[in-house]
Amino acid sequence: MFKATPNPPDTDPANKNSKEFDETADRVLDYYLNPKPSKPEADPGQLFTVVNGLDTETLLANLSENLASANAMVSDLAFDLEGPKRHIALGIQQLIELSSLLANRALDNVDPRQST
Numbered sequence: 001m002f003k004a005t006p007n008p009p010d011t012d013p014a015n016k017n018s019k020e021f022d023e024t025a026d027r028v029l030d031y032y033l034n035p036k037p038s039k040p041e042a043d044p045g046q047l048f049t050v051v052n053g054l055d056t057e058t059l060l061a062n063l064s065e066n067l068a069s070a071n072a073m074v075s076d077l078a079f080d081l082e083g084p085k086r087h088i089a090l091g092i093q094q095l096i097e098l099s100s101l102l103a104n105r106a107l108d109n110v111d112p113r114q115s116t
Contacts, residue, residue, distance in 0.1 A: 060107040067100040 050059070071093060078089035 064103045071096045
């Protein structure tokens, strides 16, 4: 059967450049559905990190425990040493102990203990 009018021109962009349209659609969907973080959590060369969002009390409590562990290790080491090396180890122990006192005081300021 013969048509009196011809087919209209193809103006749909999806039909003309289907591959380009698909790539653009994928890029737009990825932008909105899979956003990339604005800044990386940590430097790729960094081995240890502290989780964002921890409260000050938790950070100070862990600091205090780490200082107590370091204090115990240096104390044990100092008793195996003699002379100037022992004095150096005891000096390090004293700095750790003073730092521990400061951390504990800061922890008390954040969450004062209730006296009963």
